[in-house]
Amino acid sequence: MRHGAFGNATALACRECGHQVALGPHYACPECFGPLEIAYDFPAVTRAEIEAGPRNIWRYKALLPVPSDIEESPNMEPGFTRLLKAHNLGATLGIDNLWVKDDSTNPTNSFKDRVVACALSAAREFGSTVFACPSTGNLANAVAAAGARAGIKTVVFIPSDLEQPKQVNSAVYTDSLVAVNGNYDDVNRLASEIAGEEEGWAFVNVNVRPYYAEGSKTLGYEIAEQLGWRLPDQIVIPVASGSQLTKVHKAFQELISLGLVEDKPYKVYGAQATGCSPVSVAYKAGVDAIRPVKPATIAKSLAIGNPADGVYVLDICRETGGSVEDITDEEVRAAIVLLARTEGIFTETAGGTTVGVLKKLVESGALDPTLETVVINTGHGLKTLDAVAGSVGPAATIDPSYAAFTRTEIV
Amino acid sequence: MRHGAFGNATALACRECGHQVALGPHYACPECFGPLEIAYDFPAVTRAEIEAGPRNIWRYKALLPVPSDIEESPNMEPGFTRLLKAHNLGATLGIDNLWVKDDSTNPTNSFKDRVVACALSAAREFGSTVFACPSTGNLANAVAAAGARAGIKTVVFIPSDLEQPKQVNSAVYTDSLVAVNGNYDDVNRLASEIAGEEEGWAFVNVNVRPYYAEGSKTLGYEIAEQLGWRLPDQIVIPVASGSQLTKVHKAFQELISLGLVEDKPYKVYGAQATGCSPVSVAYKAGVDAIRPVKPATIAKSLAIGNPADGVYVLDICRETGGSVEDITDEEVRAAIVLLARTEGIFTETAGGTTVGVLKKLVESGALDPTLETVVINTGHGLKTLDAVAGSVGPAATIDPSYAAFTRTEIV
Known part of the structure; x- marks a missing residue:
């Protein structure tokens, strides 16, 4: 490993017991098997330094476990995606001041490009010869694409019954x-086994997971910077493993500690699909333990039945005064169409889940519609086209004549 | 129309005879029926003013037919897409200094968001009540999405036999x-008829076409700015109607006139698919007239058999010392995979055509591999997934055991 290979990161620290180990391709605490996280010793960081950086996640490199020359190495240059003022969606839902953070415009059209870019940097610094992952969708696309651009051997494992369009979207890279x-669980188990047996394999979401997960912090940094270095009052985030939500919260806390934004209260809300809602169920039951479920929802990128960071999500949502909510697949479909027709953003089922939960939270009174609110769109609807294929279509079919047109009631 | 509704634009001028008419929803010269283009009286514009602007096409608003408060009106905020250094593709093709301008990361994943944003501004200023287009793909997505976000009634006409995924991708908005x-010609004819009969309809590519087409100039502005306010030596651009190529050239000329870049020679190359290559055929035959063809290619977004700006493309490519070339559908497919596996960019068939033509131009010696070269990727491969579905797939199918894995020869 080069000197400064991980920037201002100093160690891996156990989230449960605090035990620290040296930076390396490790993910579980040797003392208590708790999850390892990156620990840092941040220098003073200014807004001006960040603003002078590249228009991608590397503008925040001082806050990530990456070397200071990270942007010189070929990578997908993800991030700095749009934060769009959602006038129409806000008006429809009765929210005064609503923003959509739109990660569907990342290079492979999901937020996974952020985490994979950080995992790739770690793999490079560890001298890994193979860049790999088990996945059923967005992660597979992001890993295969990033590996291609970096010129590193990339192996992606998928369930053999995966829909052909999703296979093509990874195989092309x-x-x-x-x-x-x-099934996905079998693929995941095989990946862990290979990671344990083979030398030099970096499985992004297994043995380099601590580095990978830090990439999600950039969503939080960007939202604050794009709001003019200010935290929102409320934020709604989808929950699969729960990692993204915990990292956005971590990002907000870091910005406060570093004096980059003013300290203020904000509420964090988690969004799940009812067909895979173990965190929402625990939240509503008022318990601390997450009971694993067998997923059955169209929101497949959220379908993690035993979410690794579920308990941390519960903590954060409760501490900040937010909540966790879930909606049905029918509500997910309706929310995809709602976002498209109000803001021109075509989201995948995960984004539909998040927008639909936002709607439900306003209706139930759990979210204050007078406060500034951000909702995260994590990916693109082109990847889950089937979800709405039965819901939308032509309003009329006519013969190619003006007379036929005038008989429609389109306008 | 408001004062300053069209910024520094002063009139519509006929590209053929120079006759000028007042700015309005017109597209054909009343004298000679030639195409009308926007004429401007540009003030002094500085690099600093542009760099201080928003990170989308509106940073160039002084050079577009839009009002100075354009970014206040809800729009898709397209543009300022990545210009990626293509180390791997360059090495594979033997080009020293190659860049990909990646428009697949626009809001609806194609360059059409640029032109539609300009058409939308014109429609708003004309007081149009309906925003419309005939289309089979990218344009339909861009119009439907932009209309939704702008809150204007949007009507999109498509051939009834269009593939269902493409219908869904527009109907969602x-x-x-x-x-x-x-077929598309029938749809197009119907659109022209409606544009002539109905009051208040803005058909983006019919009666507001002069405004719409100017949006493509932003591709040229961005390339120059992203290169550090410098023109490339060579640029390869796909040719459908030919409008994009002529507008990128126009943008480069404007930047030179305004003193924003140094005046220098550059070569412009046009890319077509052999199954619809009327401009390439004319170029190779050394003639000035384009003979219309019946398209038969997988590159459907380039399949315009009678390209309106074809003769201007011939002029520009000849004058600058470039050329026009075409490749087979098999070469298009191979180029899609080549770009994905070298740079992690999944392009649609139009981009495959452009990259494949770049390869052919290097091999034939028509393009100098020692000069700085830019190739434009106009859209995303998720929209034309079928094109490569037969070409790529799993390298192996195995049982979920480490033993089975070790028997593969993946690494």
Whole structure:
């Protein structure tokens, strides 16, 4: 490893017991098996330094476990996606001041480009020879694309019954797509086994997960910077493993500690689909333990039945005065169409879940419609086209004549 | 119309005879029926003024037919997409200094968001009540999305036999998608008829076409700014109607006139698919007239058999010392995979055509591999997934065990 290979990161620290180990391709605490997180010793960082940086996540490199020359290495240059004022959606839902953070415009059209870019940097610094992941969708696309651009051997494992469009969307980037006869859990288990047996493999969401997960912090940094270095009052975030929500909260806390934004209260809300809502169920039951479920929802990118960071999500939502809510697949579909028709943003099922939960939170009174609110759109609807294929279509079919047109009641 | 509704634009001028008419929803010269273009009286414009602007096409508003408060009106905020250094693709093709201008990361994943944003501004200033287009793909997505965000009634006309995924990708944004029993030419004719008969309809690519087309200039402005206010030596651009190529050239000329970049020679190359290559055929035959063809290619977004700006493309490519070239559908498919596996960019068939033509130009010696070269990627591969579905897939299918994995020869 080069000197400064991980920037201002100093160690891996256990989230449960605080035990620290040296930076390396590790993810579980040797003392208590708790999850390892990156610990830092941040220098003074100014807004001006960040604003002078590149228009991607590397503007925040001082706050990530990456070297100071990170932007010189070929990478996908993700991030600094749009924060759009959602006038129409806000008016429809009765929210005065609503923003959509739109990560569907990332290079491979989901927020996964952020985390994969950080994992790639770690893999490079560890001298890994293979960049890999188990995945069913967005992560596979992001890993295969980033590996191609970085010129590192990339192997992506998917369930063999994955829909062909999703296979194509990964296979186009890599000649090493491996289909596994089994479900996602089987693929995941195989990945952990390979990570344990093989030298030099960096599985982004297994053995380099602590580095990978830090990438989600950039969503929080960007929202604050794009609001004019200010935290929103309320934020709604989808919950799969729960990592993204915890990292956005971590980002906000870091910005406060560093004096980059004013300290103020903000509420964090988690969004799940009812068909895979173990965190929402625990929240509503008022308990601390998450009971794993077998997912059954169209929001497949959120379908993690045993979310690793679920308990931390509960803590954050409760501490900040937010909540966790879930909606049905029918509500997910309706929310996808609602966002498209109000703001011209076509979101995937995960984004539909988040927008739909926002709607439900306003209706139930759990979210204050007079406060500044941000909702995160994590990915693009082109990846989950089937979800709405039955819901939308032509309003009329006519013969190619003006007379036929005038008989429609389109306008 | 408000005072300053069209910024520094002063009139519509005929590209053929120079006759000028007042700014309005017109597209054909009343004297000779030639195409009308926007004429301007530009003030002094500085790099600093542009750099202080928003990170989208409106940073160039002084050079577009839009009001000075354009960014206040709800719009998709397209543009300022990535200009990526293509190390790997360059090395593969033997080009020393290659860049990809990646418009697949625009809001609806194609360059059409640029032109539609300018058309929308014109429609707003004309007081149009309906925003419309005939289209089979990218344009339909861009119009439907922009209309939704702007809160203007939007009607999109498509051939009724269009593939369902493409229908869904437009219908998600609008409840006024109209399927027409006929081919694209029939749909187009119907659109022109409606534009002539109905009051208040702005058809982006018909009666507000002069405003719409100016949006493509922003591709040229951005490339120059992102290169550090410098023109490239060579640029390869896809040719459908030919409008984009002529507008990028116009943008470069304007930047030179305004003193924003140094005057220097550059070569412009046009890219077509062999199955619809009327401009390439004319170029190679050394003639000035374009003979219309019946398109038969997988590059459907380039499949315009009678390109309106074809003759201007010939002029520009000849004058600058570039050329026009075409490649087969098989070469288009191979180029899509080549770009994905070298740079992590998944392009649509139009981009495959452009990259494939770049490869052919290097191989034939028509393009100098030692000069700085830019290739434009106009849209996203998720929109034309079928094009490569037969070409890529899993390298292996295995049982979910480490033993099975070790028997593969993936690494």
